[in-house]
Amino acid sequence: MSDRADVTGFSCPLPRLDYDTVQMAHGAGGRLSQDLFEKLILPRFASPELAPREDGALLDLPPGRVAFSTDTFVVTPLFFPGGDIGKLAVCGTVNDVAMMGALPRALSVAFVLEEGWPLADFHRVLCSMEATAQQAGVRIVTGDTKVVGRGQCDGIYINTSGLGVVPEGRRLGVARIAAGDAVLVSGPVGDHGTAILTARAGLSVQTELASDCATLNGLVEALLACGADVKALRDPTRGGLAAVLNEFAAGARVGITLEDGAVPVRATVAGVCEMLGLDPLHAACEGRLVAVVSGADADHGLAALRAHALGSEAAVIGRVVPAHPGVVALRTGLGVERVLDMPLGEQLPRIC
């Protein structure tokens, strides 16, 4: 896979610019900065809040509590099967806001660009952010661009922050999790982490695998609209499913029992992880959610997830139990229970 832009046939053609690559002056606040903003950025993020070009955005928000989240995105390669750093930066923050039970409304975007990085690639990232934000129904309302010298960053880093409003009457939070609840996941786990790993230069494993990167606010609304008593939501990004379940167990002082065979994992993900000595339960997702739902509503919640395009492979994977508070137990195929721990930092491939 090439991480160079291929803009032929792309829906938003590259505007004419004086330079092909990022120059230090693009971040200096002068003519070139203005050019970059007006020709490349503004056309992609057109919004009534951004248009006046003030120092910040003024927002009219509906009543309700405001959810606010931020995340910084650093990924190699920048373009990977199923997405790119721009799509990831929108999905990541939209999803964090949605997991609070909020309706995401507005995003800020800050770029750190590397001197010499092709502007065609930047344009491709911007187009991808535009499409993803439109799909999620959120507007990009304010932002910033800085340039660092060649070699001081890896093409582009992106920070996004997001605001959303929680409608009256919604109560989501880890503290509400109690014994008897069911644990659901909206689809197969580990696609993103494994797709990124196999897309990296050097690992000559060729798969059809694509990142699951997607905005989940629509899926969250579908689940909440079905009337099931949803206690907590989280998206299993870094640290994967194992990290989220351990956070739930520790935060609510409950035990969670997971059925190994019930967790959906694509055969390719299982195969690649097995080869490299990695655990799919520790691999990142960027388009899945884990929901804790009252036990009585498990089937109802599952049906609501499955009725949505992003939840068609959803499954009930475990139960919240009164025993072993703070501990996630995994029941293996042999009927034996073992502790499923938090992943330990970076997962490194094994030797043989």
Added chain:
Amino acid sequence: MKFLAEYRDPELARALVAQLQRAVTRPWTVMEICGGQTHSILRHGIDQVLPPGLELVHGPGCPVCVTPLETIDRAVAIAGLPGVILASFGDMLRVPGSRGSLLEARSRGADVRMVYSPLEALALARANPDHDVVFLAVGFETTAPGNAMAVAAAVDQGLRNYSQIVSHVLVPPAMAAILDSPGCRVNAFLAAGHVCTVTGWRPYEAVAARHGVPIVATGFEPVDILDGLVQAVTLLESGDARVVNRYERAVRPDGNPAAQAMVDRMYRVCDRKWRGIGTIPQSGLALRPEFAAWDAERKFAVADITPAEPAECIAGLVLQGLAKPADCPAFGRACTPQTPLGATMVSSEGACAAWFRYGRKVPQ
């Protein structure tokens, strides 16, 4: 995935557990050689369903665990030289040496790269003609052919800025050393299936005959391991010290002759120190003298290698099956995967890491 799901089939696994329970009439101790098998045993909870009397002990088959401290110290020292790019496999980079790991060397400014294949290090050498690329070649018979192929390509293409620190080890001499050690309790071995894929199972016949122990070439999934155990116990119960191949989908009696020829062309058998165990005669591979120009240990003079092992680490006993990780006072306290004292706590194939990750019982 083919070759994965069918070997994790819960019903088949339970049937094998029942068969194993019927087969055991006396106490037996079986050693699984390979760290991959140890990992699988704990991950799937096989250790918790064994019949009383059957004990599994973990063997030395974890390449990063047995790589001697001085090799890691040497790699760290070479990585610190100007113009050097040091490359190795993932979990090798985290192994603590006396002066930190290779990852720590990287944070101090050394150019240390993680590669997935030895050929990648070769590509690095081609792409960086003004640098010396040093590949830390570790592993058992499994990784030796690939590493031999990489250095053979460097020799054939006259690539002078590529060299290897070779610290390869061989399984059969280690098995013999374990059987010769005082206090050895091992009655039978599960041999590592993928090592046998390269060497075949014939090299184990001499060990089995001389020491009177059955050896079963075994795979890595729960069904493979349980099946290997049924076979090992059946042989033990009938007093039959033979080598049996139960990894038939990959292992031929004589292995892979092309891979063996490649190893033989580039490497010679040598005495080798195993971390925590000591020197085992004729248990390692080193570059042949005619390829000295590609031997990083000759190419880069690094003085002052005085390795110091943490006193409390009992990895050596664990690697010989003489102690369990939980017997160590430092286990889970001073020594965790985040702060490993010994290499067995680093690699996913290390027994201590597997115990830390999977071995804790769910509190009832």
